[in-house]
Amino acid sequence: MMNNGPLLDMFHTALSAVDPHRAVIKAFRVENNALMVGGGLYDLELFDRVVVVGAGKASAAMAVAVEEVLGEKIDQGILVVKYGHARKLTTIEQIEAGHPIPDHAGMLGTQRILDAVRRADEKTLVICLLSGGGSSLLVAPLPGITLEHKQRTTDLLLRAGATIDELNAVRKHLSAVKGGRLAQVARPATMVTLILSDVIGDRLDVIASGPTASDTSTFADAAQVIERYKLRSEIPAEVASFLERGGAGQEPETVKSGDPCFLRTRNVIIGSLAQALAAAREKATALGWRTEVVTAELQGEAREAARMLARKALQTHDELKPGERRCLLSGGETTVIVRGIGKGGRNQELALAFAVEIAGVAGITLLSAGTDGTDGPTDAAGAIVNGTTAQRARELGVHPEVYLGNNDSYSFFSKLDALDNERHLLVTGPTGTNVMDIQIIVIER
Numbered sequence: 001m002m003n004n005g006p007l008l009d010m011f012h013t014a015l016s017a018v019d020p021h022r023a024v025i026k027a028f029r030v031e032n033n034a035l036m037v038g039g040g041l042y043d044l045e046l047f048d049r050v051v052v053v054g055a056g057k058a059s060a061a062m063a064v065a066v067e068e069v070l071g072e073k074i075d076q077g078i079l080v081v082k083y084g085h086a087r088k089l090t091t092i093e094q095i096e097a098g099h100p101i102p103d104h105a106g107m108l109g110t111q112r113i114l115d116a117v118r119r120a121d122e123k124t125l126v127i128c129l130l131s132g133g134g135s136s137l138l139v140a141p142l143p144g145i146t147l148e149h150k151q152r153t154t155d156l157l158l159r160a161g162a163t164i165d166e167l168n169a170v171r172k173h174l175s176a177v178k179g180g181r182l183a184q185v186a187r188p189a190t191m192v193t194l195i196l197s198d199v200i201g202d203r204l205d206v207i208a209s210g211p212t213a214s215d216t217s218t219f220a221d222a223a224q225v226i227e228r229y230k231l232r233s234e235i236p237a238e239v240a241s242f243l244e245r246g247g248a249g250q251e252p253e254t255v256k257s258g259d260p261c262f263l264r265t266r267n268v269i270i271g272s273l274a275q276a277l278a279a280a281r282e283k284a285t286a287l288g289w290r291t292e293v294v295t296a297e298l299q300g301e302a303r304e305a306a307r308m309l310a311r312k313a314l315q316t317h318d319e320l321k322p323g324e325r326r327c328l329l330s331g332g333e334t335t336v337i338v339r340g341i342g343k344g345g346r347n348q349e350l351a352l353a354f355a356v357e358i359a360g361v362a363g364i365t366l367l368s369a370g371t372d373g374t375d376g377p378t379d380a381a382g383a384i385v386n387g388t389t390a391q392r393a394r395e396l397g398v399h400p401e402v403y404l405g406n407n408d409s410y411s412f413f414s415k416l417d418a419l420d421n422e423r424h425l426l427v428t429g430p431t432g433t434n435v436m437d438i439q440i441i442v443i444e445r
Contacts, residue, residue: 146238339407
């Protein structure tokens with residue numbers, strides 16, 4: 001039987017370290033009618049209105065803290081959140097919408113956000129709350145592009161295994177809100193953006209597609225992504241034509257560094273994967289595990305990442321003396337190249353591939369999960385596997401290689417859980433936070 005207690009303790013400790021409410025309270029406070037945030041100070045007496053906008057899986061939890069701090073000082077608030085991620089708020093309105101494929105609700109919510117910041121003037125303080133998922137939830141197609149065009153393009157890129165940087169390079173160039181354009185619309189207001197990072201390197205232009213940050217990508221970059229994945233003939237003709245016009249200078253670029261709108265815009269990262277991994281490491285050490293962070297930049301295809309982690313785990317296992325215990329931590333965001341028609345997510349696929357690699361080796365257990373509590377279009381955050389998982393599944397007639405070949409990891413773990421006494425799927429429900437994925441491997445002799 002798997003002893004998942006230590007793994008779950010480490011995972012939940014990591015989540016607590018990047019709790020959005022806690023992160024906002026730590027970075028955002030009011031004293032003597034002055035708002036202090038990220039080292040900056042804003043005299044609230046200089047503003048006639050305070051408007052709160054935002055988007056992302058964690059934005060509602062962030063908004064709860066903002067309401068606690070500012071209270072009746074908030075004049076208006078609008079958020080676009082993923083379905084099922086809303087929180088109880090007093091002043092700030094929430095609009096639930098689709099993720100990872102944008103939908104009509106997201107488009108209507110984004111239009112209301114744009115209308116709100118468009119009315120802002122030099123005596124308006126706009127507080128923007130952003131977290132992972134914002135790229136899909138903030139959807140405002142540029143003229144000539146429809147929601148259906150963006151849905152189709154997004155789906156093709158996701159299924160092709162495009163990275164978040166690549167996906168956002170395309171989305172930014174089809175959007176009236178991404179790539180610094182929200183900050184541009186808000187000018188001449190003062191804007192402060194609180195950010196919970198879900199991208200490797202905490203790049204402001206990539207998190208939620210950088211609606212309040214200058215953009216370094218270009219139309220040429222977007223076109224190269226389409227060519228790299230050989231999608232030119234599959235994306236809508238209108239999208240292809242728009243990108244071509246942009247590359248020829250016939251459509252406006254995203255907002256670049258030096259634009260006047262950034263003179264009164266401040267972006268503050270209040271939580272990231274590094275904080276989550278540091279907390280998990282501290283907890284693991286307290287539990288008696290000698291701990292190493294393998295990488296905080298895990299990326300690439302999920303199966304390849306699984307093989308790399310399995311090699312590291314097997315090597316560490318071979319080096320252990322009887323009675324020794326090690327913990328390996330990693331985090332980041334992998335991708336899945338969809339070749340089959342199954343159901344799953346990148347963490348479940350990584351876990352299943354890892355289980356195959358370590359099959360038959362006792363003393364190695366992996367937890368791989370999304371910190372947001374969701375993994376692909378499933379109700380699971382990820383999965384937990386060990387050296388007996390693949391062998392036990394085969395004995396029960398559930399063959400891991402078949403399910404991997406069909407990108408059907410969720411079905412694999414669901415069937416295994418129904419037949420076996422152990423629980424492999426990790427179901428947490430929405431956690432309220434989002435700082436990419438975490439892998440925890442415990443190894444003992």
